[in-house]
Structures are given as structure tokens and as C-alpha cells.
Amino acid sequence: MRKSKEEIAEIYRGVQDHICAELTRHDGEGHFSEDQWDRPEGGGGRTRIFTQGKIIEKGGVAFSAVHGKTPEKILKKLKLQEADFFATGVSIVLHPKNPHVPIIHMNIRYFEMDNGTFWFGGGIDLTPHYVIPAEARHFHTEVKKVCDQYETGAYDKFKKWADDYFFIKHRNETRGIGGIFYDHLKPTTDEDFTKTLDFSVAIGHLFPDIYGYFMQKNHSKPFTSTEQAWQNLRRGRYVEFNLVWDAGTKFGLDTNGRTESILMSMPPHAGWEYMHTPAEGSAEAKTLAWLKKDIDWVNWKS
Amino acid sequence: MRKSKEEIAEIYRGVQDHICAELTRHDGEGHFSEDQWDRPEGGGGRTRIFTQGKIIEKGGVAFSAVHGKTPEKILKKLKLQEADFFATGVSIVLHPKNPHVPIIHMNIRYFEMDNGTFWFGGGIDLTPHYVIPAEARHFHTEVKKVCDQYETGAYDKFKKWADDYFFIKHRNETRGIGGIFYDHLKPTTDEDFTKTLDFSVAIGHLFPDIYGYFMQKNHSKPFTSTEQAWQNLRRGRYVEFNLVWDAGTKFGLDTNGRTESILMSMPPHAGWEYMHTPAEGSAEAKTLAWLKKDIDWVNWKS
Numbered sequence: 001m002r003k004s005k006e007e008i009a010e011i012y013r014g015v016q017d018h019i020c021a022e023l024t025r026h027d028g029e030g031h032f033s034e035d036q037w038d039r040p041e042g043g044g045g046r047t048r049i050f051t052q053g054k055i056i057e058k059g060g061v062a063f064s065a066v067h068g069k070t071p072e073k074i075l076k077k078l079k080l081q082e083a084d085f086f087a088t089g090v091s092i093v094l095h096p097k098n099p100h101v102p103i104i105h106m107n108i109r110y111f112e113m114d115n116g117t118f119w120f121g122g123g124i125d126l127t128p129h130y131v132i133p134a135e136a137r138h139f140h141t142e143v144k145k146v147c148d149q150y151e152t153g154a155y156d157k158f159k160k161w162a163d164d165y166f167f168i169k170h171r172n173e174t175r176g177i178g179g180i181f182y183d184h185l186k187p188t189t190d191e192d193f194t195k196t197l198d199f200s201v202a203i204g205h206l207f208p209d210i211y212g213y214f215m216q217k218n219h220s221k222p223f224t225s226t227e228q229a230w231q232n233l234r235r236g237r238y239v240e241f242n243l244v245w246d247a248g249t250k251f252g253l254d255t256n257g258r259t260e261s262i263l264m265s266m267p268p269h270a271g272w273e274y275m276h277t278p279a280e281g282s283a284e285a286k287t288l289a290w291l292k293k294d295i296d297w298v299n300w301k302s
Numbered sequence: 303m304r305k306s307k308e309e310i311a312e313i314y315r316g317v318q319d320h321i322c323a324e325l326t327r328h329d330g331e332g333h334f335s336e337d338q339w340d341r342p343e344g345g346g347g348r349t350r351i352f353t354q355g356k357i358i359e360k361g362g363v364a365f366s367a368v369h370g371k372t373p374e375k376i377l378k379k380l381k382l383q384e385a386d387f388f389a390t391g392v393s394i395v396l397h398p399k400n401p402h403v404p405i406i407h408m409n410i411r412y413f414e415m416d417n418g419t420f421w422f423g424g425g426i427d428l429t430p431h432y433v434i435p436a437e438a439r440h441f442h443t444e445v446k447k448v449c450d451q452y453e454t455g456a457y458d459k460f461k462k463w464a465d466d467y468f469f470i471k472h473r474n475e476t477r478g479i480g481g482i483f484y485d486h487l488k489p490t491t492d493e494d495f496t497k498t499l500d501f502s503v504a505i506g507h508l509f510p511d512i513y514g515y516f517m518q519k520n521h522s523k524p525f526t527s528t529e530q531a532w533q534n535l536r537r538g539r540y541v542e543f544n545l546v547w548d549a550g551t552k553f554g555l556d557t558n559g560r561t562e563s564i565l566m567s568m569p570p571h572a573g574w575e576y577m578h579t580p581a582e583g584s585a586e587a588k589t590l591a592w593l594k595k596d597i598d599w600v601n602w603k604s
Contacts, residue, residue, distance in 0.1 A: 035577070049576045060576065170555040170564075236568065243545035244555060253472040253546060260577050262472075266538065268575070272568035274351045274362065275337070 002193045008110050009065040009088040011197070013046075015108070015204035016063040016090050020048055022208030023061070023094075026215050029054035032061070037258055042068035043086075047261045050094070055101065055219040059094035060264035070113060071255045083115040089122075090204060091248075093265035094211065099231035100218040102128035102135075102176070103238060105265070106207045107248070108200040120196050121183040123158070124203055124210075125166050127176030127238060129231045130283055131290040133300050135217075136177040139210060140297035143179055146206050150199035155298075158182045163293040168241045173291040175241045230284050232271030239270050304495045310412050311367040311390040313499070315348075317410070317506035318365040318392050322350055324510030325363070325396075328517045331356035334363070339560055344370035345388075349563045352396070357403065357521040361396035362566035372415060373557045385417040391424075392506060393550075395567035396513065401533035402520040404430035404437075404478070405540060407567070408509045409550070410502040422498050423485040425460070426505055426512075427468050429478030429540060431533045432585055433592040435602050437519075438479040441512060442599035445481055448508050452501035457600075460484045465595040470543045475593040477543045532586050534573030541572050 003011070020032050030053030038044040045064030050056050065088040075082060089109030096103070108122035126139050140159070147155035158180035166175040180203075187193040242249050242265050252262040278284030305313070322334050332355030340346040347366030352358050367390040377384060391411030398405070410424035428441050442461070449457035460482035468477040482505075489495040544551050544567050554564040580586030 058574075058576075170561045232571070236572075239541060239572075240545060240565075243542065244552075250546075259472045263542075263574065264576055266574035269534070269571060269573050270538075270541075271571050272360075272565065273570070274360075274566055275562050 002190050003197060005086045005088065005110070005112050008197060011201060012065075012088050012090050012108065012110070012204075013063055015201060016046070016048070016061055019090070019092065019204065019208050020061050022212065023050065023056070023059075026208065026212040027053045027055045030056055035260075037261070039064075039066045039068070039258070042066060045258070045261065047258075047264065049264060053097070055096055055098070055215045057095050057097040058268040060092065060261075062091045062261050062264065064089060064091075064261070073251065073255055080113065080117065081115060083113045083117075085111065085113050087111045092207065095235065095267045096215070096219065098219050098221060099129040099223050099227045099234075100221040101214055102126045103235075103267075104207075104211050104214075106203065108204055110197075110200070118186065119183070120185040120187075120200055122200050122203060123162060123165075123179060123181035124207060125162050125176060125179030125181070126214075127234070128287070129234045130227075131177055131287045133290070133297075133302065135214070136290070136295075136297045137300045138213075139177065139179065142206060142210050144298055146199070146202045147180060149202065150195060154182075154199075155180065160294070165247075166241065167245070167293065168237060169245060171237065171240070173237075173288065174293055175238065175291075177290065177295070177297060178293075229271065230278075232269055233273060233276060235267035235270040236272045238265075238267060242266070304492050305499060307388045307390065307412070307414050310499060313503060314367075314390050314392050314410065314412070314506075315365055317503060318348070318350070318363055321392070321394065321506065321510050322363050324514060325352065325358070325361075328510065328514040329355045329357045332358060337562075339563070341366075341368045341370070341560070344368060347560070347563065349560075349566065351566060355399070357398055357400070357517045359397050359399040360570040362394065362563075364393045364563050364566065366391060366393075366563070375553065375557055382415065382419065383417060385415045385419075387413065387415050389413045394509065397537065397569045398517070398521065400521050400523060401431040401525050401529045401536075402523040403516055404428045405537075405569075406509075406513050406516075408505065410506055412499070412502070420488065421485070422487040422489075422502055424502050424505060425464060425467075425481060425483035426509060427464050427478060427481030427483070428516075429536070430589070431536045432529075433479055433589045435592070435599075435604065437516070438592070438597075438599045439602045440515075441479065441481065444508060444512050446600055448501070448504045449482060451504065452497060456484075456501075457482065462596070467549075468543065469547070469595065470539060471547060473539065473542070475539075475590065476595055477540065477593075479592065479597070479599060480595075531573065532580075534571055535575060535578060537569035537572040538574045540567075540569060544568070 030050050032048040032050050035047045043066030047062045050059045067086040070085040091107045093105045106124040112118040144155040162178040162181035165181045187196045332352050334350040337349045345368035349364045352361045369388040372387040393409045395407045408426040414420040446457040464480040464483035467483045489498045
């Protein structure tokens, strides 16, 4: 038997709970505050914002389950007939204090229309302010393990999808070292449906483990004001990606979504400098050189 | 006789020179550095960035004159037949150090196609971090004077256009106190053409006078760290407008424009805070209350 949309929302609510508990434990000092909100057209959510963290400077873990008339924009874009929709998901962005800890993003979502159409989407990707290849390999290896349990070949497909999706076209650079991205997965059997749902939950559970790893590993590394200025510039690029190219953000802002929940992805601070060019051979220049598509991180060798 | 496109570019180049000289004089310490660049498809520009300013923290005054095949996006949007184009303009954004000095933006531009189509566009608008109604009135009064010399009714029309254009839809607030915005002005006689060109030059000349006024008036006002934090949040909103809604920015980034020149409008720093709400009755709350369309600033009375 396939889980119902209400059951999926309940499962995702549990994923949010699990992630919040784990992140609170890993940070050791900060805590989440929750805003429950209603969507005038139907449904609502609970947005949880992390504050006073030792390691995490700004971040949020949002759950929502909304329903109502399918927005015109979706119908048009996907050439769908008018029908009511239901959408539920968990969405996260975390900005750490220390530039040696990466920015991370994760999202899992399920969409269903009352004419029988439904699909899963999601992903997890990492944006280090400083790319350390061995860390990038570790991240991709862990992500690949979860994908391999789901389906052979899934990692390669979703990894490429992330490279193409998390790309700052006007800078000709990737947002970070990528990860996985997938959308419109439409399992055709009950078994496949369960497998796809389980896959999304597995990503949700991978999230605090993998991020906890980077938090513990790097949060106490000392950093200079130069590294902090660089962090601000990288945060600026993060803002550029999210506001100019991210389909989810654009869609949310266009369709009268809850602005504060959508833009919880914004960093606490960001910076811009005209024509900033890192010194040749610097850690910053090396990072820029890694912000390319199609790097086979899992098999990277020093 | 109508001026040729090359003559207009030359006039706009002169406007850039005039503005840069005047801003350097008003600031008293900083200076402009120039980047000359070529557009692979034809034409180029000179982007001038202000650095080490006493009053201006980050800003640029860009001139460009580009030509070539008209981008598909323009042809499609405006339902035009394929033809070569020529576009020239001056574009400015300045971010001051002191939160009591406003952010300012100005743009004048001329577009021509070799099938005979042509138009003028432009505008000037002010984004105070703290809205002071008497200052807003002064700004609008000076802008109106220039508009009145051009055409009766022009100010009202272009003022409303600015209110609608410089609007942060997802925040339901205007970017600042507005000003004027106009586009696709297509004068039909030689006399009208000259009048419209002169109008754009007059806006170009108004720019350093009006901004010089605000620089001198407010740059030495003391400010607190709370006011600086608010400035960062307002700069964040400026970023949101420019990256999410500004048609010029979107068009530039979409059509492979020169990214560093387009994004010279970004502030040096910006900040975001989840659900920031100023205390009731505070200067910040009063500012938010003024960020509405259709305020008759010219006739504002305290």
C-alpha cells in the first residue's frame, strides 16, 4: 500500500524533528525557535530558525504542507490540467560562523494533484567557502551510499543534475561542490513509491550526520579576517544564485509564498567587491578553480 | 536635425565625465578607477568604480555603447523584427558609508535599431535607509523641476511609473521613496527628439547636484551600531529588488552582459535577519511606513 499524502507529511514532520534535535546536539549551544504559520489558501507550516549557535550563525529547518488550487504558473509550466494540489516538504539552509565549515542545503518534497499526478523531488548540496578536495570526496561518498541503496545509477544521474542546477550562470561557476538534485520522480508501482519515499527520508537522515561531521571537524579551526571577508564574498554568490537562478525561490516569491520562510536561506551577512580576484596560488584561487561542473569527487585522488 | 546615435553616445560619455568629476569633488577623498571593456559581439564601455571615499563606500558610474544583433529576448518581448541594434547609456548606483545618507540610482539610455525603431529610457530614484519626509520632498521637488521643463504632466506619469517599477513585490514595500522612471519614449518629430535627449542629459546633470546635497547635509551625522545594522538590512532589500525584480539586471544577466558592470549595484555589505520587526514608534518602523506607493512627496506637509 502506498502511503497517503497525509502520512507522507507526517513522516516529513518527523524528519524535521529529527534534524532539529541532531543539529541542536551538534551545535551544543544554540536552539531552534518555531513559527507556525497558515497559508490563506490552505495548509501551512512550521519554520524553525536556529539562533545563538556556537557553530551555526544563521539557519532554518522548515516544514510545510500546503494545499489548494494549483498555481497557474505550475499548470502552465508543466502543461497540466487544472486541479487541486497538495505539497509537503522539508527545506534547510545553514550558514556557519567559521569560514572553514561549509554552507549546506537540503530539500525533500512530495507533490500530488487530485487528478492522480504526483512526484518526488529533493536534493542535498554543499557550498564550502574553501573547497578541500578530501572533504568534498567524503561528502559525495556519503551521498552516493544513500543513492546506491535507492537505485543503481541514481547517484550519477542526480549528481549531474545538481551540477547543472546549482550553477551560477552569470559567473560561470558552480554554487559549491554540488551533491545531488532530483525532481519529478514518478514511481509507477507501490513498491517503487515506497522506495522513493524511503530514499527522501534517508537523505533527510543523512543530513545531520554529514553536517555534524563537518561541524565537529572544522568549527574550532582558527580563521583570519581575510578568510572572513572571503566568506562574505562567497555568501554574496550564494545570494546571487538563490535570488537570480534558484527555481524554488523564484517560484515561491512569484506565487505569494511565505517570504520569510523562503528567504531564511539568506546569509546573516554578505559582501560584494567589484572585480575581486584572489591572488594566484592562494586558497581562495584554488577554491574558485574547484567550482566547476563534472568533477568526479568520489574518485578524487590527491 | 536629430543627433546621430554616435553623437548621443558622445554626449552620454560627457555626462559620465561630468558626474564623476562632481562626485569626486563632493566626496573630497575618494577617486574613480576606470575599466575599459569590449563586448565580443560589438561595442563596449567604461566602468568607473569609486574607491577609498570619505562619504561613498561603494559605487560605480558606468557608460556603455554596444551594438550588434538584437538579442532574441528583446525581439520576442517587444515583438520586433530581427535587426541590428545600438544601445548607449549611463548607469549609476552609490552606497554611502553613513546610514543617514541615502542610496541613489540613476540611469539614462538610448536604444536604436537599424530598421528605424528607437526609444529613450531612464530614471532617478532615492533609497534612504531612514526616510526623512522633508528630504524626500526636496528630492521629488528637484526631480519635478527637471520634468516640468521637459513636458507638462511628465513628472506625475514618470513618478507613478517609478512607484510601480521600484517595488519589492514579495515584501509589499517600495525600494525607497521612488523618483522617476520612464521607458520606450519615442519622440515623433526632430524637435521632440532633441527635447527628449536634452531631458535625459538634464537628469544626468541633476544627479550630482541632488546627491551632493544629501552627501554634504548628512555624511557627518553620527550613527549608532543599531543604525548601521539597519542600513545592512536595507541594503539586503536593495539586493532583493535588484536580483529578483529589476528588469535591467535580469536582462543583463540573462543575455550574457558584463556581470561585474551589472552587479556594481550590489552593496559592499548586506544583511538578513529572519522576521526582523522594528520596535513600534522607532525611526526604523517609521521608515517602513513610508515605503509605500503613491505618496505625494512634492506636496508633503509636516
